[in-house]
Amino acid sequence: PDTLTAIFQAVVDGNTRGVVEGIDRALDHGIDAEVILNQALIGAMGEVGRLFEEGEYFVPEMLVAARAMQAGLSRLRPLLVAQGVQPLGKIVLGTVKGDLHDIGKNLVGMMLEGAGFQVIDLGTDVAPEKFIAALEEHKPDILGMSALLTTTMSNMKLTLDALKQTNWRDRVRVIVGGAPVTEAFAQQIGADGYAPDASRAVTLVKRLLQ
Numbered sequence: 001p002d003t004l005t006a007i008f009q010a011v012v013d014g015n016t017r018g019v020v021e022g023i024d025r026a027l028d029h030g031i032d033a034e035v036i037l038n039q040a041l042i043g044a045m046g047e048v049g050r051l052f053e054e055g056e057y058f059v060p061e062m063l064v065a066a067r068a069m070q071a072g073l074s075r076l077r078p079l080l081v082a083q084g085v086q087p088l089g090k091i092v093l094g095t096v097k098g099d100l101h102d103i104g105k106n107l108v109g110m111m112l113e114g115a116g117f118q119v120i121d122l123g124t125d126v127a128p129e130k131f132i133a134a135l136e137e138h139k140p141d142i143l144g145m146s147a148l149l150t151t152t153m154s155n156m157k158l159t160l161d162a163l164k165q166t167n168w169r170d171r172v173r174v175i176v177g178g179a180p181v182t183e184a185f186a187q188q189i190g191a192d193g194y195a196p197d198a199s200r201a202v203t204l205v206k207r208l209l210q
């Protein structure tokens with residue numbers, strides 16, 4: 001528990017080295033990678049968000065915290081991702097246009113890979129045309145969009161609308177997620193599914209591909 005608190009604090013402080021060393025120590029103590037992820041890393045980003053809301057943190061602090069978090073995720077990645085399995089399906093994933101948040105998306109991608117799916121990650125600020133070009137190129141089973149801002153959620157709908165202009169809408173299942181996104185919103189824009197977190201994104205994808 002002390003080790004987890006130290007990792008949590010290192011993320012909040014943006015102390016990348018502290019995060020990585022803390023994770024190594026936690027793993028040495030036999031703490032499970034998923035426990036480290038959920039309790040220390042994800043918990044810490046929640047705290048960073050709270051500090052930002054209260055005006056105690058500004059964008060630079062959020063950014064260094066995010067970097068420390070990403071370093072932690074990279075360290076955990078091999079433990080969360082199973083290797084050498086036959087892909088269960090293909091997913092094209094990206095954060096929508098205008099939105100640069102990628103931690104949640106990366107986590108969703110990692111969990112899906114861990115569950116045996118092939119993930120093609122288009123990164124952040126992905127315009128509808130770019131999603132469509134990736135569908136043409138990779139011919140995935142699923143298209144996943146992430147948005148963290150209330151102002152960029154609408155770009156999920158724009159992407160879905162753009163899909164309808166192509167012959168892709170019926171050929172791919174579309175799932176959405178991200179902090180401001182809800183089940184109701186997903187239905188309203190005509191997505192095929194919504195997941196509130198990365199592990200439920202895996203359950204959702206499995207269900208949609210059955």
Ligand code: B1M
Pocket residue numbers: 042045046048049050052053059060062063066098099100101102103104105107108143144145146147148149150151175176177178179180194195196197198199201
């Ligand atoms: Co930003 N930011 N940020 N930020 N940031 C939020 C989102 C905010 C809620 C903070 C706040 O005010 N409390 C707020 C949004 C308010 C709103 O829209 N209502 C906000 C703001 C305002 C901004 C800026 C506008 C600030 C500014 O410039 N004034 C700016 C916008 C930049 C842009 O995108 N154009 C901005 C910038 C940034 C940083 C670049 C500094 C940094 C991002 C770095 C990065 O991602 N590489 C950052 C960060 C770190 C945050 C907070 C603190 C943390 C986000 C995060 O990584 N959470 C965030 C506050 C918060 O969320 N408490 C905040 C951890 C992550 C694991 O969770 O992403 O929710 P999450 O993902 C979850 C689920 O949502 C779900 O699964 C994930 C794992 O369980 N999920 C999916 C996500 N995608 C999914 C897709 C799926 C399924 C599930 O299917 C495809």
